[in-house]
Amino acid sequence: MNAALSVRGLACGYADRRVLTDVSLDLRAGEVLALIGPNGSGKTTLLHTLAGLLPPQAGEMAWDGRSLDGLGRRERACVLALSPQRAEEAAWPLTVAEAVALGRAPHRGWFRPLTAEDEDVVGRSMRRLGVATLAERLLPGLSGGELRRVLLARALAQEPRVLLLDEPASYLDLHYQAELLGIVRSLAVEDGVAVVLTLHDLALVAAVADRVALLADGRLRAVGEPGAILSAEHLVPVFGPHLEVLPHPRGGGPLVLPRLPGSP
Amino acid sequence: MTPPQQTDRERVRRGARPPWRGLLILTGILGVSVWASLSVGSRWLGPLDVWRALVGDAESDALVRVIVWELRFPRTLLAVLVGAALAMAGASFQALFRNALADPYVIGASSGAALGATLAMTLGWSVGLAGFGPLPLAAFLGALGAVLITLLLAESAGAESGSVTSLLLAGTALGAMLSAAVSFLLVWRDQPWFQVFNWLLGSFSGRTWVQVAVGWPYLAVSALALWFASRPLDALAGGDAVARSLGLAVRPARLAVIAAATxxxxxxxxxxxxxxFVGLIAPHAARRLFGAGHRRLLPASGLLGAILLVWADVGARTVLAPVEIPVGIVTALIGGPFFLVLLRRRGGRIA
Structure with missing residues (x-):
């Protein structure tokens, strides 16, 4: 089967600063790929480049064998959806339904009214994320966990084949982390969506990701299954010695925890 | 039991439906306000007198007909148009800049207009165009010129990502420079302050059907354009990253909104x-009452702005009658406290 998303020799960054060079990746449909790396290693930059927010400085990105450069903005937004880390709309009192309905814009255009079919997609997305009952609530009144789910519901309403999530688990309580990452897994496994997400909490990586890409020093240092990448051998050179890699007591991928300096 | 799909659809519709009832109520209030504005003045008219004069009843007093049709109706309509236009432009700029303090003049339109008008006055220009007298024409060109310069400055100043901030900063800096130029001209050429003052604070004094006829097509076009941009505005209010990832061409959309609002x-x-003040507070009040979805917000802001300005004009011509005070004084006097109440009730949140 064709790779859902394929990246070859990608360089990305900002006009005056290159952040990542020579990144090559393949992502299959239904697969969850976690981007990890220290602060400033380019996780978000890579995600934004994939989403088309930043122009690539070199290299190729293709979806299902078609170059992403050849797609128009809207076509691209029908394939790739981004759920950004910062939610600036949190201050702007749209209703939940309006916020999620914006996800239909790539399909419906910016001027035509939504059809009944669009409304069904919006309704399904809200139900999937458990925010359907909040439809008439205003965004500023939502809790952090609710807002995250609303933003994910909007990305879902785009009916994307590739979902790009920037730190979906940060600032969430354990309960919401588990719930949200569970939804992400089900989107991949049941709906066949390819998911790329950034995670700075390495304890969560093995639970949600099928594969892990380790970014550091302006390049992609390693890609592989969590069991292979989440090892002292890979992590210590990048994150430093203050970490502990433990086998998960109930099986599954390894856990990475911080080890405080001076502890035994 | 209704199937879940149907309830979901119903929820989506309820959550994104324009609040027709609320808008209808506002329209009613606007109608009453206009009626009141036609009745109030140096000569008070009963509602029936106003009606007779409006429909041109042959038995009505000829003087009353002149008062209603030639004096009060055009300036009231002008207040409706201008109030709605300023409020819609203010709402759009607030979304565009994601800043609750943005007003219609945020990127330099007012200081540009002031400079244009002052130049026209001091240099004694006498050229009109397309129904505009020399002073309005100069103000119009000044406003457009200032916004254009702000745009160019912001473009040359900044990275794409910061361009909203660069726009605000460029607008502020340019505004300060132009205001200084206005003050300089006034002092240098020893202008009659009152005339300029009256204009800098706005007034509907002596406005006739000419201004209504000249103004309304432009105002209608830009109001319609802004309303069509309501979904892009929803997206832009969520940040450039969100808008772009939804497939919106951010720069053209931003320019189109700026052009229409300007x-x-x-x-x-x-x-x-x-x-x-109208363009600052009407959108705030509308957002509180109707939410921030621009499909609801823009019409609601327009209606509230119109209502506010009609009453402000009534105040302006009655408070010190027979002297008229600049209507901008009234909007600030009514608007300031109102704004502070909003601020308190909202507990310091941004919108």
Whole structure:
């Protein structure tokens, strides 16, 4: 089967600063790929480049064998959806339904009214994320966990084949982390969506990701299954010695925890 | 039991439906306000007198007909148009800049208009165009010119990602420079302060059907354009990253909104001077009452702005009658406390 998303020799960054060079990746449909790396290693930059927010400085990105450069903005937004880390709309009192309905814009255009079919997609997305009952609530009144789910519901309403999530688990309580990452897994496994997400909490990586890409020093240092990448051998050179890699007591991928300096 | 799909659809519709009832109520209030504005003045008219004069009843008093049709109706309509235009432009700029303090003049339109008008006055220009007198024409051109310069400055200043901030900063800096130029001209050429003052604070005094006829097509076009941009505005209010990832061409969309809003503001300034506060508070009140979805917010802001300005004009011509005070003084006097109440009730949140 064709790779859902394929990246070859990608360089990305900002006009005056290159952040990542020579990144090559393949992502299959239904697969969850976690981007990890220290602060400033380019996780978000890579995600934004994939989403088309930043122009690539070199290299190729293709979806299902078609170059992403050849797609128009809207076509691209029908394939790739981004759920950004910062939610600036949190201050702007749209209703939940309006916020999620914006996800239909790539399909419906910016001027035509939504059809009944669009409304069904919006309704399904809200139900999937458990925010359907909040439809008439205003965004500023939502809790952090609710807002995250609303933003994910909007990305879902785009009916994307590739979902790009920037730190979906940060600032969430354990309960919401588990719930949200569970939804992400089900989107991949049941709906066949390819998911790329950034995670700075390495304890969560093995639970949600099928594969892990380790970014550091302006390049992609390693890609592989969590069991292979989440090892002292890979992590210590990048994150430093203050970490502990433990086998998960109930099986599954390894856990990475911080080890405080001076502890035994 | 209804199937879940149907309830979901119903929920989506309820959550995104324009609040027709609320808008209808506002329209009713606007109608009453206009009626009141036609009745109130140096000569008080009963509701029936106003009606007779409006329909041109042959038995009505000829003087009353002149008062209603030639004096009060055009300036009231102008207040409706200008109030709605300023409020819609203000709502759009607030979304565009994601800043609750943005007003229609945020990127320099007012100071540009002031400089234009002052130049026209001091240099004694006498050229009119397309129904605009020399002073409104100069104000109009000044507003457009200032916004254009702000755009160019912001473009040359900054990275794409920061361009909203660069726009705000460029607008502020340019505004300060132009205001200084206005003050300089006034002092240098020893202008009659009152005339300029009256204009800098806005007034509907002596406005006739000419201004209505000249102004309304532009205002209608830009209001319609802004309303069509309501979904892009929803997306832009969520940040450039969100808008772009939804497939919106951010820069063209932003320019289109700025163009439409600036046209409205420039025409408003040309026909009535620089009226502050309406474009700041009407959108705030509308957002509280109707939410921030621009499909609801823009019409609601327009109606509230119109209502506010009609009453402000009634105040302006009655408080010190027979002397008229600049309407901008009234909008600030009513608007300031109102704004502070909003601020308190909202507990310091941004919108």
């Amino acid at each position: 046209l409205a503001v420039a025409v408003a300034v040309a026909v009535s001077g620089i009226i502050g």
